[in-house]
Amino acid sequence: MIKMQEPEKIFETRELNVNMGPQHPATHGVLRVVLDLDGETIVRLTPYVGYLHRGIEKLGESLSYFQALPLTDRMDYVSAMSNNIGYCVAVEKLYGIEPPPRAKFIRTIVGELSRISNHLLWLATHALDIGAMTVFLYCFREREWILELFEMICGARLTVTYPRVGGVRNDISKEFIDHLVKFLAEFPSRILEYETLIDQNRIWLQRTVGIGVISAEEAINWGMTGPTLRGSGIPYDIRKFMPYDAYDQVEFEIPIGTAGDTYDRYRCRMLEMRQSVKIIIQCLEKLPAGPVMADAPKFVLPPKDKMLIITHPVNEIAYFIDEKACKGCGMCLRACPAKAITGEKKKPHKIDQALCLQCATCFVTCKFKALKIVPGGKGQTEEKLVELAAQPVSDELKQAQEALVAHFDFIKKGPKVPEGEVYVATEVPKGELGFYFVSDGTHKPYRMRVRSPSFIHAGCLERLCKGHLVADVIANIGTIDIVLGECDR
Amino acid sequence: MAVTEVVAGLYPAGIEQEKIAEMIKEKFPEQVIDVTNFRDQVAVIIKKNQSFSILKYLHDEPTLSFDHLRDLTAVDWSNKKEVRFEVVYNLLSTKYRHILRIKVQVPENDVKIASVVPIWAGANWHERECFDMFGIQFTGHPDLRRILMPEDWEGYPLRKDYPLKGYEGDKDWPGFIQVIKRSQELKEFEWHD
Numbered sequence: 001m002i003k004m005q006e007p008e009k010i011f012e013t014r015e016l017n018v019n020m021g022p023q024h025p026a027t028h029g030v031l032r033v034v035l036d037l038d039g040e041t042i043v044r045l046t047p048y049v050g051y052l053h054r055g056i057e058k059l060g061e062s063l064s065y066f067q068a069l070p071l072t073d074r075m076d077y078v079s080a081m082s083n084n085i086g087y088c089v090a091v092e093k094l095y096g097i098e099p100p101p102r103a104k105f106i107r108t109i110v111g112e113l114s115r116i117s118n119h120l121l122w123l124a125t126h127a128l129d130i131g132a133m134t135v136f137l138y139c140f141r142e143r144e145w146i147l148e149l150f151e152m153i154c155g156a157r158l159t160v161t162y163p164r165v166g167g168v169r170n171d172i173s174k175e176f177i178d179h180l181v182k183f184l185a186e187f188p189s190r191i192l193e194y195e196t197l198i199d200q201n202r203i204w205l206q207r208t209v210g211i212g213v214i215s216a217e218e219a220i221n222w223g224m225t226g227p228t229l230r231g232s233g234i235p236y237d238i239r240k241f242m243p244y245d246a247y248d249q250v251e252f253e254i255p256i257g258t259a260g261d262t263y264d265r266y267r268c269r270m271l272e273m274r275q276s277v278k279i280i281i282q283c284l285e286k287l288p289a290g291p292v293m294a295d296a297p298k299f300v301l302p303p304k305d306k307m308l309i310i311t312h313p314v315n316e317i318a319y320f321i322d323e324k325a326c327k328g329c330g331m332c333l334r335a336c337p338a339k340a341i342t343g344e345k346k347k348p349h350k351i352d353q354a355l356c357l358q359c360a361t362c363f364v365t366c367k368f369k370a371l372k373i374v375p376g377g378k379g380q381t382e383e384k385l386v387e388l389a390a391q392p393v394s395d396e397l398k399q400a401q402e403a404l405v406a407h408f409d410f411i412k413k414g415p416k417v418p419e420g421e422v423y424v425a426t427e428v429p430k431g432e433l434g435f436y437f438v439s440d441g442t443h444k445p446y447r448m449r450v451r452s453p454s455f456i457h458a459g460c461l462e463r464l465c466k467g468h469l470v471a472d473v474i475a476n477i478g479t480i481d482i483v484l485g486e487c488d489r
Numbered sequence: 490m491a492v493t494e495v496v497a498g499l500y501p502a503g504i505e506q507e508k509i510a511e512m513i514k515e516k517f518p519e520q521v522i523d524v525t526n527f528r529d530q531v532a533v534i535i536k537k538n539q540s541f542s543i544l545k546y547l548h549d550e551p552t553l554s555f556d557h558l559r560d561l562t563a564v565d566w567s568n569k570k571e572v573r574f575e576v577v578y579n580l581l582s583t584k585y586r587h588i589l590r591i592k593v594q595v596p597e598n599d600v601k602i603a604s605v606v607p608i609w610a611g612a613n614w615h616e617r618e619c620f621d622m623f624g625i626q627f628t629g630h631p632d633l634r635r636i637l638m639p640e641d642w643e644g645y646p647l648r649k650d651y652p653l654k655g656y657e658g659d660k661d662w663p664g665f666i667q668v669i670k671r672s673q674e675l676k677e678f679e680w681h682d
Contacts (some may be wrong), residue, residue: 017624050638050639053637055646057622057647058646058647059653093528094528217556218610220583221610222611223558223609223610223611223612223615224611234583236557236583292583296682413599420528421527421530422527422528423530423560423579423590432559434560435560436579440569446564447564448560451559451560451562455614455618456614456615458584458614459611459613459614464611488637489637
């Protein structure tokens with residue numbers, strides 16, 4: 001902290017009010033900071049957040065547990081994978097299910113990859129804010145590599161939605177592991193490269209050492225978590241405190257700082273990346289074989305290869321309304337997305353086979369079992385269809401039909417959850433991401449609360465900046481590692 | 490300026506949650522309404538009159554030392570429970586690794602509760618958000634303003650009687666309409682046409 005000596009009062013000065021943002025030059029999101037300045041020293045700093053508020057908590061209350069998952073990668077879009085994992089771990093605790101070991105290890109791998117990519121982006125922008133352009137380019141080179149790895153396993157780069165409640169969406173391929181091994185062999189030397197650029201750099205040291213100092217007691221009192229807290233010397237890491245996924249089966253260390261300044265927090269994150277590499281290597285060595293989805297039919301989606309569309313392709317079946325059973329209620333008529341069903345009220349409806357998409361919406365909607373799935377494809381005469389519908393259904397088709405109905409129920413309603421509440425936190429790259437669910441016994445959360453680390457860290461900004469110079473605001477915004485999408489939710 | 494690496498798990502596992510609940514019951518016999526347990530997470534429901542002293546006790550007592558306020562939020566029970574609001578504190582001790590959840594009942598006709606900012610400085614923004622979303626007044630809070638919603642917003646969005654699309658439904662927020670209007674007025678001063 002810079003203490004100005006009281007100058008001899010020659011003329012009156014007054015505080016200057018300066019607006020920074022809403023489009024902040026650091027573009028960690030949309031943050032507006034109002035500064036009250038005495039000369040160049042900050043007297044008061046008021047952050048204004050909420051520009052990216054999308055009401056995720058309110059939305060979550062209107063969606064089933066399964067549907068709310070994609071919302072979570074829109075929170076912290078820099079490390080979407082970690083957010084997904086956080087959500088899944090919390091919902092699994094609420095459901096009372098466990099993912100299989102292989103899924104746990106895969107999640108740990110992608111979670112740590114996400115941590116590396118987050119720290120790379122953090123380092124890149126933090127260095128850029130402070131004025132080191134080169135680091136930015138170097139970091140983005142490796143970040144691109146990780147995003148390509150993500151693309152390889154799930155097809156998406158940023159908003160991945162790869163982990164699922166009860167496991168992961170699909171297994172990882174041999175090709176992915178080969179690429180990952182290559183990356184892991186190369187990456188530690190790349191970390192050295194960044195460190196060569198800035199670790200002993202005089203400008204970097206001057207801009208970071210002794211800036212934004214916060215003591216251990218104060219940091220925990222302010223609710224800081226993650227590397228931001230560990231820079232002050234408290235080894236609070238949820239991966240060790242309350243291990244989830246496979247963190248209790250791998251060995252790693254927690255880097256902690258001593259001074260609690262911007263430089264220590266930077267060092268912590270650099271060492272954390274190395275620990276992440278260590279964790280991933282161990283996970284790859286121990287990766288067990290087996291399924292990647294929990295065996296809990298009530299709570300997870302049925303496997304894709306058992307679904308009707310796979311077992312009975314479009315040209316092998318046809319949908320048909322049994323005239324005797326149809327009461328003409330009009331439910332299927334309204335539900336049909338292709339408008340292939342015609343008919344008047346209280347009279348049997350008909351399906352126009354040419355328009356029918358075979359989406360099975362009508363089949364699931366019908367309450368009178370009037371809809372029949374018959375073998376033989378679309379291009380059949382009416383008489384033939386009537387004849388086929390009268391025949392008993394084969395076991396295989398029956399099974400597929402049951403799976404279809406179960407699948408529809410799962411997607412449209414979701415499983416029911418016992419009454420209760422859980423607060424489950426996971427260690428995302430930015431700190432402690434907590435999900436607090438209150439269930440009232442229905443298929444939707446009664447209350448979904450997201451405790452986002454960025455929100456709390458943004459609240460600490462005034463504490464960190466007071467008494468520093470204007471230029472240090474940028475260093476401080478960088479060091480607490482905030483993403484405003486997560487802050488505002 | 491020195492960063493060291495430590496293997497955590499150095500600490501004892503801490504006191505069991507039920508025992509902590511017992512300790513609170515002993516210390517404040519008339520304040521505890523109920524103790525619930527779901528999925529190994531214990532919640533202590535307390536009355537609001539002495540909530541501040543109970544939380545201060547949890548923070549200051551050396552054997553408990555709940556120094557980390559993980560989360561502070563509220564739940565609107567609407568018609569489902571007798572007391573409408575519940576303010577929820579999720580606590581953790583970084584020293585002893587134990588956790589606890591405290592729930593304080595806040596009735597609708599007196600939506601006030603003592604602020605815990607003097608205990609945990611980090612509660613500042615949590616409480617502001619809680620006020621913003623549920624309209625719960627935290628007495629003694631240094632700066633109780635809306636935080637995520639615009640300052641002139643009407644209503645409290647996370648209350649159960651607040652519609653999902655807002656009171657305006659599909660219509661735009663008045664503030665946004667104003668901005669659009671203003672930008673159209675200022676269009677004549679643009680450099681390029």
